[in-house]
Structures are given as C-alpha cells and as structure tokens.
Amino acid sequence: MNLGESILLRAEQKGKLREFVTAVSVEKFHTDFGIIDLEELLQKEVGDTITSHMGQEFVIQKPRMPDHFKYAKRTGAPMIPKDIGSIIAYTGLNKEDSVLDAGTGSGILAMYLGSIAKHVVSYEIRDEFVDVARKNMERAGLDNVEVRCGNIVDEIATLDEKFDVVTLDTIDSKDVVSNVRKVLLPGGFVVTYSPFIEQTKAIRAGMAEVGFVDVLTIENIEREISFSDRGSRPATTRVGHTGYITIARM
Ligand SMILES: C[S@@+](CC[C@H](N)C(=O)[O-])C[C@H]1O[C@@H](n2cnc3c(N)ncnc32)[C@H](O)[C@@H]1O
Structure with a gap:
C-alpha cells in the first residue's frame, strides 16, 4: 500500500464488528482495541491483516462510499x-x-x-x-x-x-x-x-x-x-x- 491511501480496518470481537477509516501514514492509530502502527501498512495489501499492540487483528479493506x-x-x-x-x-x-x-x-x-x-x-x-x-x-x-x-x-x-x-x-x-x-x-x-x-x-x-x-x-x-x-x-x-x-x- 502507498502513503496517503485510504483504508478501512475491520475487526470482530465477541460478535461485534468495529470499523475504522484512516489512511496509510507513518503515524500510530489509537483504537479501543489497541494501537496500530500505520507504517506497517506500507508492507501490506488489501485483504491482509494488521495486528494492534493488544493483539487484535484487523482486516485491511478499501473503503467504499457507504x-x-x-x-x-x-x-x-x-x-x-x-x-x-x-x-x-x-x-x-x-x-x-x-x-x-x-x-x-x-x-x-x-x-x-x-x-x-x-x-x-x-x-x-x-x-x-x-x-x-x-x-x-x-x-x-x-x-x-x-x-x-x-x-x-x-x-x-x-x-x-x-x-x-x-x-x-x-x-x-x-x-x-x-x-x-x-x-x-x-x-x-x-x-x-x-x-x-x-x-x-x-x-x-x-x-x-x-x-x-x-x-x-x-x-x-x-x-x-x-x-x-x-x-x-x-x-x-x-x-x-x-x-x-x-x-x-x-
Ligand atoms: C444541508 S447542508 C448540505 C449537506 C450536503 N449536501 C451533504 O450531503 O453533506 C447545507 C449546506 O449549505 C450551506 N449553504 C447554505 N447557503 C449557502 C449558499 N448560499 N451558498 C453556499 N453554501 C450554502 C450551509 O452552510 C450548509 O453547510
């Protein structure tokens, strides 16, 4: 993925879906499921997963208009x-x-x-x-x-x-x-x-x-x-x- 690219991060925990829209950057992204190092996305593709510092896995998707x-x-x-x-x-x-x-x-x-x-x-x-x-x-x-x-x-x-x-x-x-x-x-x-x-x-x-x-x-x-x-x-x-x-x- 490239710097500035828009991304949707989706995680499921205890039957509940959590979603976040952000962009690929060199910053850290804080969620209630832990901190995500957005720089790691430079080595990832849509469909891969990324893991927060608390061990929560997020699927990387491309956000659509909805x-x-x-x-x-x-x-x-x-x-x-x-x-x-x-x-x-x-x-x-x-x-x-x-x-x-x-x-x-x-x-x-x-x-x-x-x-x-x-x-x-x-x-x-x-x-x-x-x-x-x-x-x-x-x-x-x-x-x-x-x-x-x-x-x-x-x-x-x-x-x-x-x-x-x-x-x-x-x-x-x-x-x-x-x-x-x-x-x-x-x-x-x-x-x-x-x-x-x-x-x-x-x-x-x-x-x-x-x-x-x-x-x-x-x-x-x-x-x-x-x-x-x-x-x-x-x-x-x-x-x-x-x-x-x-x-x-x-
Ligand atoms: C109901 S909102 C529009 C929502 C927008 N269509 C959307 O989907 O997010 C109306 C907006 O029009 C702006 N507005 C009102 N009169 C205007 C004018 N004469 N020229 C430009 N903008 C105007 C207001 O400040 C407000 O932000």
Whole structure:
C-alpha cells in the first residue's frame, strides 16, 4: 500500500464488528482495541491483516462510499443514501460529467458524485465547513472534487463554466435556479433538495419562470425490514421524512 491511501480496518470481537477509516501514514492509530502502527501498512495489501499492540487483528479493506458516509467528519445533516441514489439514477450521472454542487456541508453528496463523475465543483458558504469537507475529500482519495468557499447565489451569477448536472442543497436554492440555465449544458439536469414543501413550491415556481418545463418532484420512502424469532416486518423505528427532490432538465 502507498502513503496517503485510504483504508478501512475491520475487526470482530465477541460478535461485534468495529470499523475504522484512516489512511496509510507513518503515524500510530489509537483504537479501543489497541494501537496500530500505520507504517506497517506500507508492507501490506488489501485483504491482509494488521495486528494492534493488544493483539487484535484487523482486516485491511478499501473503503467504499457507504464507509465514507458512515465515518466522514460531519458539520451538519448530510444527504442520505436513499436520496443520493435517486439523484444519480434520475440524472444518469456518469464518468464524463461535470457537476456543480452547493452547499457542500460535510461533502457527502459531493463525495458520491465525485466517485462517479469526471469533475465536481462544490460551493460552501462557511469556511470552517470548507476545511472539513476538503479533508473528507482527501481522506476519500477524491482529487476530482473541488470545494470552493462562496455563496452560490452570487457565485453562479458570474461563473463562466458549464456543467452537465447541478445539485442544490441550500436553504436559498430558489434564488439560484434563475441562473442555473446559463451554467447548464444542453440536456443537463438541475436537482434541488429541500426539507419543506413550501421551499419546493418556490423552487418549482422559479424553475417555471425561467422556462424549465419537465419538472418532477419526488419523496423517497425507505423501509428497513426487521427479522426476529417472533416474526419479520417493517422496522418500527425508521428514517422518517428527509427531503423533497425536484428534478428538471434543459
Ligand atoms: C444541508 S447542508 C448540505 C449537506 C450536503 N449536501 C451533504 O450531503 O453533506 C447545507 C449546506 O449549505 C450551506 N449553504 C447554505 N447557503 C449557502 C449558499 N448560499 N451558498 C453556499 N453554501 C450554502 C450551509 O452552510 C450548509 O453547510
């Protein structure tokens, strides 16, 4: 393995799984199962094991996006996989695409987009959140996600880049959609994500005003199924409402 490479360390103890996401370095990594000398990873491959000073064995794996979703540093509520999945599927995001995203937040959506698309530019208004998101990108090994500090409402007015997909997850997305057409490539998609229906209605009105005709709003309902000796059924504790996704195309 190489210095800086992102890794997932997994250990099982007494039927419980413990996982840690870190990177290959010359430092020591402290866990409640003992200290791991990360420098030893330079002599290892994915699938090998590494042992802590307390004798606990960890399997070395390559983290995937769901691992980054679980273990990335958070600055606020991130978008969750069920909604990210819809954005990817409805826009047909692919490896040729350039994406404009805002606000970055912890960068969870931007990371998933970056794991598929060619290039992602993501704007975050708060510079302390920008720092965290940039570290999350680095830890995930995503050098194609550029996190910029700025207010998307102002930035989009002067941007001279063009994008295949624009994703907006900010409280003021309705003030951004009026300028989205000028940064979208022909056939490109804009997607907004809003927790409230009132925001969604304002976004849809803004989209209609600038000539988007084919506008779709969806809400995803996901139900986990719980299994026990008594029987199997949808879990009684579940993810409730997250947000409304609105999708429009140039
Ligand atoms: C709900 S969070 C985004 C979560 C993100 N999509 C994720 O998956 O981690 C909204 C973020 O937008 C930022 N924000 C709000 N208004 C903004 C604006 N006008 N321009 C850029 N960022 C903005 C906030 O600071 C916050 O971090």
